Amino acid sequence: MAEEVDYYPMWESLGMDTASHDALLGAVGQMYGSMYLTQNNRPASTSYLDNFATNLHSGAIKEKLDAKESGKAKKIIGSFCLYVPEEIVTAAGGIAVGLCAGADFATDEVEKHLPRNTCPLIKGFTGFKLGRVCPYIESSDLVVGENTCDGKKKAYEFFATQKPMYIMDVPHVRTDETKQMWRNEIHRLAERLEQETGQKITAESLAEGIKVANDKRRALQRLYHARAFDPVPISGLDSLLTVQAAFMDDPVRLTGAINDMAVECEKRGAAGEGVAPKGSKRILYTGTPMAVPNWKLFNIIEKAGAVVVGEECCTGSRYYKDLVDESGTTVDEMLDAIADRYFNIQCAIFTPNPGREEDVIRMAREQHADGIIDCSLQFCTIYEMESFGMEQAADKAGIPYLHLTTDYSTEDAGQLNTRIEAFLETL
Numbered sequence: 001m002a003e004e005v006d007y008y009p010m011w012e013s014l015g016m017d018t019a020s021h022d023a024l025l026g027a028v029g030q031m032y033g034s035m036y037l038t039q040n041n042r043p044a045s046t047s048y049l050d051n052f053a054t055n056l057h058s059g060a061i062k063e064k065l066d067a068k069e070s071g072k073a074k075k076i077i078g079s080f081c082l083y084v085p086e087e088i089v090t091a092a093g094g095i096a097v098g099l100c101a102g103a104d105f106a107t108d109e110v111e112k113h114l115p116r117n118t119c120p121l122i123k124g125f126t127g128f129k130l131g132r133v134c135p136y137i138e139s140s141d142l143v144v145g146e147n148t149c150d151g152k153k154k155a156y157e158f159f160a161t162q163k164p165m166y167i168m169d170v171p172h173v174r175t176d177e178t179k180q181m182w183r184n185e186i187h188r189l190a191e192r193l194e195q196e197t198g199q200k201i202t203a204e205s206l207a208e209g210i211k212v213a214n215d216k217r218r219a220l221q222r223l224y225h226a227r228a229f230d231p232v233p234i235s236g237l238d239s240l241l242t243v244q245a246a247f248m249d250d251p252v253r254l255t256g257a258i259n260d261m262a263v264e265c266e267k268r269g270a271a272g273e274g275v276a277p278k279g280s281k282r283i284l285y286t287g288t289p290m291a292v293p294n295w296k297l298f299n300i301i302e303k304a305g306a307v308v309v310g311e312e313c314c315t316g317s318r319y320y321k322d323l324v325d326e327s328g329t330t331v332d333e334m335l336d337a338i339a340d341r342y343f344n345i346q347c348a349i350f351t352p353n354p355g356r357e358e359d360v361i362r363m364a365r366e367q368h369a370d371g372i373i374d375c376s377l378q379f380c381t382i383y384e385m386e387s388f389g390m391e392q393a394a395d396k397a398g399i400p401y402l403h404l405t406t407d408y409s410t411e412d413a414g415q416l417n418t419r420i421e422a423f424l425e426t427l
């Protein structure tokens, strides 16, 4: 039997509030039990995800701190956004971790520093910091932010009083000039990370960083394609957690686990085995990202008898659909290839942003979706704004569409459920 490890000394050494942290872990554990462990007929390989969820704040953090202590890694680098390339972090000897928070915490404290009408994701990560309940934030040596939406950009001014930060300048229009500006920005990030870790980025380390991240993306692409079967072999909830894990878990080990899931799902698909009966309503999700433990919407959709068959968002296809070109041989060529790949992420901060609508319609067709659910976090102006164009694009393609706005609370669960059930009836 494995020896019980006491993680309290580790959490205390990170300066965490262990009593509040216990309360958070208790609540998340309960939610995981009621949302994940009640699912029927999950692929056996999703046991990796249960293990990941159990170790998220304990073994997974210890592993990263041990890597630092043994010299295998130099620094832990946190980020909040898809525009921060993990390839460069790993090439400089860092461990990349995602810090977005999918739950409310210390809201009263947060509202002393940020307006009440700020999006829950921003309030979430600020609350996790102020409440000292996130070992990923506490163990990060440097946090890389970005000037994407106005809320995040301004919230980082406060966050920078709490943690060492470096801010990247992400363009908001796509032209030849902004593409060059973004390439320069990527080179500047590489220099800043080298300075942080004290490790020079070499052609070998960067090629390896690119390969590791691309392998993870290839595995996620394969899993996505396996979800085109009817009955669908894996739930949207499990698929969402797989991408959420991609921001936190060891990339090589996780890639192996995703490939195992993809192989099992392909076999299940061919054998007509699924998580919901054949003919269940199929939903394509698009909208704002869903950070751990924000599983609320997918749980409501799937408990209502439908299945989520794809996600066009940062915790979905945007994370894995494009690879970095692996043909570069020098550090400069590889950094440019990384910049070009990240420049194409279809975030709503860009104007215009037609690629997102095109992706949503393409994915809905690829996955044989019966309907599209587009959901924005409350007070997220840019995704709310894009919902009008998205509805028109869905109409034009003849795909039923539902727009929702929600936050991290459970208060609107009943109302969401009613709207989703009514939408499913029309499909």
Ligand code: SF4
Residues within 6 Å of the ligand: 080, 081, 082, 083, 148, 149, 288, 289, 314, 345, 347, 348, 349
């Ligand atoms: S939605 Fe945009 S700003 Fe938010 S994580 Fe994704 S790329 Fe970054």
Ligand code: SF4
Residues within 6 Å of the ligand: 119, 120, 121, 122, 149, 150, 151, 152, 288, 289, 377, 379, 380, 381, 382, 383
């Ligand atoms: S959900 Fe919207 S408002 Fe919130 S951080 Fe992302 S882009 Fe900004």
